[in-house]
Amino acid sequence: MNETISLGLNMTFVGIVVVFxxxxxxxxxxxxxxxxxxxxTRTSAKSEPANISSIPQVKDTRNNGVPEGDLSDDxxxxxxxxxxxxxMRNRPDVKIRVTSFKRIEQTSPVWNTTGxxxxxxxxx
Amino acid sequence: MFTDxxxxxxxxxxxxxxxxxxxxxxxxxxxxxxxxxxxxxxxYEPLLLLPISFGVLLTNLPFANLYHPELFIxxxxxxxxxxxxxxxxxxxxxxxxxxxxxxxxxxxLGIGAMTDFGPLLANPKSLLLGAAAQLGIFMTFIGALxxxxxxxxxxxxxxxxxxxGPTAIFVTSKLAPHLxxxxxxAAYSYMALVPxxxxxxxxxxxxxxxxxxxxxxxxxxxxLEKVVFPISVTILxxxxxxxxxxxxxxxxxxxxxxxxxxxxxINKTAQNELINIITIFLGVxxxxxxxxxxxxxxxxxxxxxxxxxxxxxxxxxxxxxGKIMYYATGGKVNPLIGSAGVSAVPMAARVSxxxxxxxxxxxxxxxxxxxxxxxxxxxxxxxxxVLLSVLQ
Numbered sequence: 001m002n003e004t005i006s007l008g009l010n011m012t013f014v015g016i017v018v019v020f021x022x023x024x025x026x027x028x029x030x031x032x033x034x035x036x037x038x039x040x041t042r043t044s045a046k047s048e049p050a051n052i053s054s055i056p057q058v059k060d061t062r063n064n065g066v067p068e069g070d071l072s073d074d075x076x077x078x079x080x081x082x083x084x085x086x087x088m089r090n091r092p093d094v095k096i097r098v099t100s101f102k103r104i105e106q107t108s109p110v111w112n113t114t115g116x117x118x119x120x121x122x123x124x
Numbered sequence: 125m126f127t128d129x130x131x132x133x134x135x136x137x138x139x140x141x142x143x144x145x146x147x148x149x150x151x152x153x154x155x156x157x158x159x160x161x162x163x164x165x166x167x168y169e170p171l172l173l174l175p176i177s178f179g180v181l182l183t184n185l186p187f188a189n190l191y192h193p194e195l196f197i198x199x200x201x202x203x204x205x206x207x208x209x210x211x212x213x214x215x216x217x218x219x220x221x222x223x224x225x226x227x228x229x230x231x232x233l234g235i236g237a238m239t240d241f242g243p244l245l246a247n248p249k250s251l252l253l254g255a256a257a258q259l260g261i262f263m264t265f266i267g268a269l270x271x272x273x274x275x276x277x278x279x280x281x282x283x284x285x286x287x288x289g290p291t292a293i294f295v296t297s298k299l300a301p302h303l304x305x306x307x308x309x310a311a312y313s314y315m316a317l318v319p320x321x322x323x324x325x326x327x328x329x330x331x332x333x334x335x336x337x338x339x340x341x342x343x344x345x346x347x348l349e350k351v352v353f354p355i356s357v358t359i360l361x362x363x364x365x366x367x368x369x370x371x372x373x374x375x376x377x378x379x380x381x382x383x384x385x386x387x388x389x390i391n392k393t394a395q396n397e398l399i400n401i402i403t404i405f406l407g408v409x410x411x412x413x414x415x416x417x418x419x420x421x422x423x424x425x426x427x428x429x430x431x432x433x434x435x436x437x438x439x440x441x442x443x444x445x446g447k448i449m450y451y452a453t454g455g456k457v458n459p460l461i462g463s464a465g466v467s468a469v470p471m472a473a474r475v476s477x478x479x480x481x482x483x484x485x486x487x488x489x490x491x492x493x494x495x496x497x498x499x500x501x502x503x504x505x506x507x508x509x510v511l512l513s514v515l516q
Contacts, residue, residue, distance in 0.1 A: 007275060008266035015262045015510045016255075022364055022506050023255040023499065029356055030248035033349040088486060 076101065145186035148416035155419075156181035156411075159309070168316030172289060172407050176308060179411020180419075183215065191215040191412040196223055196301065219409040223301065227406040228294035229374040234399025235290075235501070236354070236378025237391050239469065243494040245349050246342035249449065250461070250492075254499025256445030257465025258507045260285030260438025264430050265511075271426055276300045279511040281427055284311045285434025286504030287318070287468040291371060293410060295508045299515055305414025306424040310431035318471045321432070322439045322463050323479050329443045330459050334450055335483040337458040339492045350383040361506060367516070368509025372502065438466040442496065464493035467500040 080098050088094050137143060159177030163170040183191045190213040198204055203223060208216055221227045244250055261282040268278035280296040280303055292311040296304050314321065327335075354376035362369040381391040446462025460480045464472040476493035 004269045008269045008278075011265055011275075011279075011511075011514060012262035014514065015265075015507055016259065018365065018510050019258050019503055019506050020252070020255045022361055023251040023503060025364075026357060026360060026502075027248045027251040029360065030245055030251070030353070033245060033248075033345075033352065034343075036348045036352060037346045 141186035141188075146416065148420055149184045149186055152184035152414070152416040152419060153181060156184065162313075162316075166316075169289075169312045171403060172312050173316065175404055175407025176312065176411035179215070179408040180305070180309075180414045181411075182408070183412040183415050189213050191219065191409075191415070193302075193413065193415060193418065215409055215412040218405050219412065221402075221405055222293065222297050222304070222409050225294060225297060225370060227402050227409075228290035228297075229370040230402045231290040231399060231406065232371050232375040232505075233378040234394050234396075234402070235469070236375040236380075237382045237395035238399075239375075239379060239382075239498055239501070240494075241353055241379060241498055242345045242350065243342060243491050244498050245345045245353060247492065247495045249457075250495030251499040251502075252449070253442050253445055253462045253465040253496035254501075254503040255465075256462065257438045257442035257496070257500050258286060258503045259441030260434040260436070260466065261504070261507050261511075263437040264434035267433060268426075268430050271430070273423070273426070274300070276515050277303055277423075279515045280307055281430050282434060283307075283504070283508055283511060284314065284427075284431040285438040285466070286500075286507055287311070287315055287435060287438060287466040287472065288501060288504045289315065290406075291467075291504050291508045293406065294371060295511055298512055301413070302418055303423065303427065304410055305412075305419050306427045307431075308410040309414065310428050314431055314435045315468045315471065318435075318466075318468050319475050319478075321435050322472065322475045325436055325439045326443055326460055326463050326475075326479050329440060330447065332483060334447065334459050335480060336487065337450065337455060338484065338487050339458055339461075339489065340456065342491055347383065347385070351380070354379040354383065357502065361502070361509075365506055365509040365513065367512040368505050371505040371508060375501065375505065435466065439463045442466060442500075458487075458489055458492070461489055461493040461496055464495075464497040465500045465503065467497070467504050469497050469501060470494065472500070473497040 077098050080101055081096055084096050084098070085094075088096070156177050159173060159180060162168045163173035163177055182188060192212060195208050195212055195216055196203060196219070203220075205220075208220070263282075264285050265278045265282035268281045269275065273281060276299040280292075280300040283292045283295045284307060286292065289308065289311050293304065293308055296307045300307075358369075358373050358376040361372045378394050381387050381394055442462035442465035443459055444462070445465075446457060446459030449457040449462075450459050458476075458480060460476045461473075464476045466472050473490055473493035473496075477488070477490040480487045480489040
């Protein structure tokens with residue numbers, strides 16, 4: 001019985017130590033991987049604030065891609081901003097700034113779109 | 125004339141499988157049909173459970189003589205290839221791929237070609253979650269020893285906790301080949317049941333606040349990083365643990381095919397045709413080892429019970445370490461991603477996503493959970509290497 005306990009504990013200890021040691025070393029090595037990236041990418045990534053990726057940048061291509069000088073429909077921008085913030089549940093870490101907007105044609109019936117979304121959500 | 129006809133029919137009937145088959149064989153045929161039902165109707169890991177269950181059916185058909193376990197059990201402990209060629213059946217020849225440890229590494233090659241290690245590279249700390257989730261393997265090893273299994277059998281049962289079918293088959297074929305059938309069936313059945321087994325454990329070990337944590341977006345990973353990764357892992361792990369090389373080496377070779385982008389044809393073959401062919405061979409032959417006389421005993425019941433314990437401990441280990449990371453990072457890590465450390469790619473990651481989104485519909489944990497998930501594959505291969513190097 002004592003031998004069984006000793007073997008079991010020994011194996012468990014050795015196994016956990018080896019698995020953790022291997023993966024910790026791997027973790028350390030991987031954490032240096034960003035050095036491999038070209039310098040330009042690293043500096044540009046550093047200069048950007050952490051939450052910049054969460055700011056949607058939509059190009060205004062109305063009038064055949066010619067940007068409008070003035071943003072005439074301020075109220076629409078406000079509505080869009082509010083809608084995005086509401087869907088993000090007003091998370092403090094997400095900052096939204098709508099710089100432009102563009103109407104996208106509805107190519108499929110709204111029920112089809114909803115059905116597809118539900119299907120994808122069920123598959124997750 | 126009529127009497128002769130009746131006698132012939134009678135002799136035919138008496139020599140048929142219906143008359144000569146043992147009750148145990150018919151029971152196994154019933155079990156095989158149940159497993160086929162689970163694979164087709166319930167869709168429990170059908171890609172493997174279907175060939176495995178059909179293998180169980182074939183091997184238990186009386187007088188079909190497709191598989192002869194006695195050919196692989198020799199006094200010297202070595203396989204007598206000549207004897208197998210002379211006396212073997214179809215499944216004996218195919219089983220050589222399992223016995224010689226060929227199929228599981230080839231499956232790993234395909235898995236490597238299908239796996240994106242990007243989430244792991246973006247968040248290397250998730251490797252630790254993949255390590256913590258291997259706790260189930262070693263806890264079950266101790267449990268199995270207490271229940272009277274030999275150390276080799278206990279190691280094979282424990283590896284079920286790695287939630288990685290090919291790894292479980294690879295280790296068992298080396299340490300306890302007589303348990304291959306029940307262990308493979310237990311491993312794949314529990315992998316299919318991950319969505320039922322894990323959520324209660326995840327909820328039990330975490331608070332609502334912890335489950336609601338929204339994790340920061342992962343950084344983009346360059347192609348160069350993805351190419352260097354498989355090469356580094358192969359060198360590092362294989363030098364440290366040579367017994368893990370067949371699994372880790374092939375996994376990383378498959379991944380290098382994928383990420384290098386220069387061998388698209390080979391990459392496509394590895395993740396489609398090759399893995400599919402090997403899956404058929406592996407599934408049918410592993411199922412064939414579940415002959416009535418080897419499968420229907422108390423050891424199988426013990427394996428099924430211990431397999432569940434292994435999965436539960438693995439999940440708990442990952443979630444507990446996730447909690448540690450939650451506190452260590454000041455609440456930036458959602459502990460739910462820890463449960464994905466038990467391989468079972470991508471099912472376990474999907475479970476983390478689903479449980480997390482139930483608590484906070486705006487939460488998307490899938491990519492964060494893929495990190496520990498693929499780390500679990502590497503972790504279980506390393507754990508397998510430890511078991512093989514100590515127990516073989």
